Amino acid sequence: MKILDIQNLKTYYSTFKGDVMAVDDVRLQMDRGEALGLVGESGCGKTTLALAIMRLLPWNGRIVEGKIKLDDVDIISLDEKTFDKDYRWKKMSYIFQGAMNALNPVFKVGDQIAEAITIHEDVEKKEALERARELFELVGIDPERVISYPHELSGGMKQRAMIAMALACNPDFIIADEPTTALDVIVQAQTLKVINDLQKKLGLTMILITHDLSVVAQTCTTCAIMYAGNIVEYADIETIFKDPVHPYTQALISAFPSIKEDRRELKSIAGVPPNLLDPPTGCRFNPRCPNRMDVCTKEKPEYTELSDNHLASCHLLTKEA
């Protein structure tokens, strides 16, 4: 059984200019223990997808259609009370984009983690604090630092404290939204190692959201490429890098520089990201696609299953040979 099963999910934001179709017909399934990299350019809907799963959408956001099942339970139709009591932060957890700046500056970090625990579980403050110390150790911070205030921690330590916080109630599914984007190389490598080790050690199922393909290459087992509210390709990590079939995936990979290759001219992806208030008809990538055909401007491509674990939605794949 799949731990996460998302079918035809549509999540829109209402604005005075109309609906922003930020997640539009997403299908995604995950196995237990999978580490999925969710990749795509800024504004393509990655955070929105995460917020929909966590049921944390802002007031103007709503799930229009679709199913999200966690362990076969349809979590969209659960009432808020049950969802909050049994699911959010307990079975599933989320590390917000820019989370390290979300720590409350006037409270000690350990107290903030302990509070998160006491809200969700019936434990004494003292026991919760002890758990906070253990969590610090787990993410590689000296447990004595639980008495620090946020400003006394470096960026990398704050980010790790947020990871500890997300793990406070022992979830087995976590979403980390750009956890290393604001960190520099060495601290990023340290943080990724912590995430990698924890994911394996605790058998976590994880979605790692990022626009950095090299981070995904080194952390994830599978990868979903998102473009303008759609997931255009999904495969295991080797396949995504070695045999990408969607023109957007291909463009993204060739635009990404590697320190291991010789100096070359960096390519960019021509054109601009579409306006999600009024996305292109047919395939949303068609205005920027080098292989555009007539049908691409008219019909939305279906998913084609290329092999067991490799899906892509592109008309090139179904075109008569």
Add this chain to the structure above:
Amino acid sequence: MNGEAGLKVVNLRKWFPVRKGIVSTLLSRKTEYVRAVDDVSFDVKKGEIFGLAGESGCGKTTTGKTILRLLEPTSGEVYFEGRNITSLNKLEMKKMRRKMQIVYQDPYQSINPRMTVFEIISEPISIHKLADSLAETEEIVYKSLEDVELVPAEDFVNRFPHELSGGQRQRVAIARTMVLQPSFIIADEPISMLDVSIRAGIMKVMLKTKEAQGITYIFITHDLAYARHICHRGAIMYLGKIVEMASMDNLVKNPIHPYTNALMMAVPVPDPTYEKARAVISGEVPTPINPPPGCRFNPRCSKASEICRREEPELLEMENGHFVACHHAI
């Protein structure tokens, strides 16, 4: 000065006094300094792209600002096209600054949100009196928008920054710099939220103009994978000092300083078959207020020995054009 050098930086220092509390003032304790840039020397040839890399807080931005005298140097000299610009007076410096520009690669901070694109780009034209009429100003603005591929230009001139995407804002900031036709640009990229398609596009725009105009560049970044493809030569900074300087090829393929080596190993590689990035050194850059004695990297260095804790290593040329400051390099 030889004519080839576009820019020559000699023993540049920028120390910031640490603000003292009342108690220490009363007790007249010695003023402490943040040694943000501490005896940095390098030169950049005309038309060259020189990379300046290193962890957050190592002094990259301060070096850039001090070169342009947006911050007054504590000591040292900067020569630009043969002239010592550290001795220029305010008026002379203002003229010089037209040729020497800094572009902050953060599209959210570098342009005024209340001005239209037209106003943003035409402002430097009027400050430096580069046009005689409105028509001429318009011509320059439109041309610059086309140069950065914001076309058709008339679609953009009346927009405000919030009506532009991150990448488009960045191009406006570049266009604003380019109208001055500078011959030297410092491009300062803080840890960037921009994604790859936007960044590659911006690079392309900057380099295209470079080829057209033979501009000398200092490219400040923490992203070595980008620097590798953009820069000809580069320097790695640590706690206010250059620890290694070489061609980009040599920095990437034959790093000598243990810090450069650690940095290179920490860079993630977009290839899942590649061995996972390891955290090769622990800890973060210590504060530059009281840098460790001897080699500043010694507390984090696996090779550190007695001499490293005692004596500061000099930046020495190891082989042709490859400079390293490490006691264990020889």
